[in-house]
Amino acid sequence: MKHILAIIDDVYEDLELWYPKIRLEEESWNVVVAAPEAERLYKGKHGYPCVSDAAIADVASDDYDALLVPGGFAPDKLRRDPKVLELVREFDAAGKPIAHICHAGWILISAGVLKGKKTTSTVGIKDDMNNAGAEWIDEPVVIDGNQIASRTPKDLAAFSKALVDMING
Numbered sequence: 001m002k003h004i005l006a007i008i009d010d011v012y013e014d015l016e017l018w019y020p021k022i023r024l025e026e027e028s029w030n031v032v033v034a035a036p037e038a039e040r041l042y043k044g045k046h047g048y049p050c051v052s053d054a055a056i057a058d059v060a061s062d063d064y065d066a067l068l069v070p071g072g073f074a075p076d077k078l079r080r081d082p083k084v085l086e087l088v089r090e091f092d093a094a095g096k097p098i099a100h101i102c103h104a105g106w107i108l109i110s111a112g113v114l115k116g117k118k119t120t121s122t123v124g125i126k127d128d129m130n131n132a133g134a135e136w137i138d139e140p141v142v143i144d145g146n147q148i149a150s151r152t153p154k155d156l157a158a159f160s161k162a163l164v165d166m167i168n169g
Helices: 015-027 074-076 082-093 102-111 123-131 154-168
Strands: 001-009 030-035 041-043 049-051 066-069 098-101 141-144 147-150
Touching: 001 015, 001 082, 015 030, 015 066, 015 154, 030 049, 066 082, 066 102, 066 154, 074 102, 082 098, 082 102, 098 102, 098 154, 102 123, 102 147, 141 154, 147 154
Parallel strands: 001 030, 001 066, 066 098, 098 147
Antiparallel strands: 041 049, 141 147
16 A cells, blocks of 8 residues: 655645645555644645644655645745655655655755756746756646646646546556
8 A cells, every 4th residue: 555645734735735636546555744733633725624634744745756846825824844855855756656745845955856847836946946947848737757746726637636646657
């Protein structure tokens, strides 16, 4: 069984967590949602609730096969957490899939793992992505090495398919 880590905080983008989470669970994979506190209710940008399974401080990248980073406003808070940045760097160094969408690119910027990569995001952080040394491309899904990126919820079908395909090898 595959184990996927998703990281959230309050004001995560509801669909960017739930659509891929459900799609991954359709593969009979275990998706663990980590947040600043374990077993706490977090509300999405549109009010959809999610109770975290684990605290970010307590998870280890070695226990997971892939990382899912939803967007929303949560990435702006999460990128200030040294443990979040450490996890992203560890997933990247191990070549494990990292799937990020919309504003989630902010976390990868702060982790320093975008330089020289082709990527995408919401157009709102295009300049941030380019200033981090990435090449921003306006496509529904952009894959470069172990990184999968999409722009917005309208790209979730392509994003989720790319993540499942990469995990499957």
